[in-house]
Amino acid sequence: MNKTRQIPIRLRNSVTCPHCWHDFSPEDTVWVSQHLDLRDDIRLEDGQPLRFTPTRFTVQGNAIDSGGVVCEQVACPRCHLVVPRALFEMPPLFVSITGTPSCGKSYFLAAMTWQLRRIMAKSFAMSFADADPALNRVLNSYEENLFLNPEPDKASKLNKTEEGGDLYNVVRYDKQNVTYPKPFLFTIKPSEHHPKYHQSARSSRIISVYDNAGESFEPGKDSRANPVTRHLARSNLLMFLFDPTQDPRFRDTCRLHTQDPQVVNQPVTARQETVIHEIADRIRNNTSLGQNEKHTRPLLVVVTKYDAWWRMFGEERLKEPWDSTRQENLCALNLSAVLDVSRRLRDLLWEHCPELVSSAESFAKQVYYLPVSSTGCGPESDAESGIMKIRPKDIRPMWAETPLLFALSRFDTGMIAHSDRSRNNTKGNG
Ligand SMILES: Nc1nc2c(ncn2[C@@H]2O[C@H](COP(=O)(O)OP(=O)(O)OP(=O)(O)O)[C@@H](O)[C@H]2O)c(=O)[nH]1
Ligand SMILES: [Mg+2]
Ligand SMILES: [Zn+2]
Structure with missing residues (x-):
């Protein structure tokens, strides 16, 4: 047969x-x-x-x-x-989330997927769903911890991502064991009232995303037996998470305006642009990209923990970057508004840490800068242990969904409607 x-x-x-x-x-x-x-x-x-x-x-x-x-x-x-069987029908979209330890990758991943499940359905007539709930179990538990916690008044936290354990599979090849990171897989499809529903076979995607430990982006941490960041070479969309609270220049400027312990109590300092150099090396080593060529896939510099440094930028809460259209339940992403924020954020980064902007732009042709707060407020530091926790009831993410929505709208299926600055002139599907 x-x-x-x-x-x-x-x-x-x-x-x-x-x-x-x-x-x-x-x-x-x-x-x-x-x-x-x-x-x-x-x-x-x-x-x-x-x-x-x-x-x-x-x-x-x-x-x-x-x-x-x-x-x-x-x-x-x-x-x-x-x-999952969906892989046999839908083109994959690999998304790599990178950054130093504790820059906010796991919180961002949880906030992004939680927000996308609701916003894609309510505002963009798309479904964003687990391709296989069993494979997404760990990420679902992050979401439940932050957004569906039965004790919303009790301070809680996501564990640090380890370099081994529950988030990895070990596979035996002859005598060598190889450790792979577990992917989290989501399907994106137009729903029935989407104007392009009839094209769903062409426009659906299966998104594959990973939660790496920040240490895995240190030199020498990715090897044949431990190819934990090999998704970088396949990645359609690279996100580099930059955490201003790990940068002394940012900390000095926003110290007066925030109580966030990451700024005032227990600062962690990291040379974050080294992660960009490392991911660039790994991509060059595992693809045909030449030493002097720029990567052609988009690089999003996602600037995390906006709640801690918003005074350096603008409003306390970032406005949702989408507008309603004439069609009920269908919004259009305001690309001009997102690009405007990206330009302004680039200026701020250029002023405080020009080496970061220069590293990003010498590696990739298309670089965008997007602010995000996964929690909408800072954590509290436990007086004795110093462990940082947050009360689930206080969590209100800002722009956690925007990087992926923006990338889908600008570079991919055309299923996310978009509009220009006038906010009346809607292009795409609206
Ligand atoms: N103020 C503020 N703090 C945040 C935000 N997101 C995460 N944090 C804090 O940042 C710390 C690290 O967050 P994680 O998401 O665990 O960092 P990570 O990048 O996954 O770190 P590794 O797993 O070690 O690589 C935690 O103590 C969080 O409370 C945010 O949006 N705002
Ligand atoms: Mg983590
Ligand atoms: Zn395989």
Whole structure:
């Protein structure tokens, strides 16, 4: 029987594994056995179900394992890790979130996905959903901790991202173990009342994003056995998170205007532009990008913890950068407003840390600067332990969704409507 017929209808010619980034043809997909005796897969930790190339299928197209049990999960033929079926139908969009330790990557990831689930549906007639809730379990627990916490008055925190453990899969190749970061996968599709709903097959995307530890961007931390940031080479969208509270020049200027312990009590200082140099090196080493060429994919410099440094920039709360259109429940992203903020933020960064702007712009052709506050307020520092926590009831993110919305609108599917500065003149889908 022809294997390609068994996986969903409009198959893509090639699929990229979000775990090991191997490109494979759908017909090479392996399936995950269900029969309890079929255990101890060669690549995975002991006890994991065997992966197999099927010869028998049900009429619905699911494989039958050698124990006669119907199977539903499919996996990558190289690393044997489970991949969602949506990958066979939708083009992937790899997003890399980079930055020094404690610059705010995990909080940003949680706030971004939480906001996008609601805003995409309510304002842009798009759905943003887990491609596979089991794969997104850790990120979902971050969101629940911050935004659905049953004890909203009790100070809480997200744990520091470790360089090993729960966020990684270990795969055995002959005698070598390789550690891959677990991807978080989301599908983006137009919903029924979107004007381009009929084009959804062409415009849907599967987003693959990772939560790396900041230490993984230090020199020497990515290797053959530990390719934890290899997504950089595949990345369609690079986000570099710059944390002004780690910069003494920013701290000196905003110290008088904030109680944030990251500014006043326990400052962490980091040479953050070194991360840009490191990601540039890794991308050059793993792609055909020459030493003197600029990267052609967009680089977003996401400037985190806006709540701590807003006085250096403007209003206390950033306004939502989208306007309503004539169509109910469909907004248009105001690109001019976003670009204006980007220009003003570039000026501020140029004044205080020109080496950062220069590193970003000498690496990538298109660089944009976007302020974000994942929490909308600063954490409190525990008097004894110094651990920083925040009360879930106080959390009100600002612009956490904007970097991805902006990138989708400007560089990708055309599914996010956009408008110009006049706010009446709507282009795109509006
Ligand atoms: N004021 C303020 N603090 C924030 C914000 N987002 C995160 N933080 C604080 O920044 C600290 C680090 O945040 P994380 O998201 O864990 O940082 P990370 O980049 O994931 O760090 P690693 O996992 O070590 O790489 C925490 O103590 C948060 O309370 C924000 O929007 N505003
Ligand atoms: Mg983290
Ligand atoms: Zn793989």
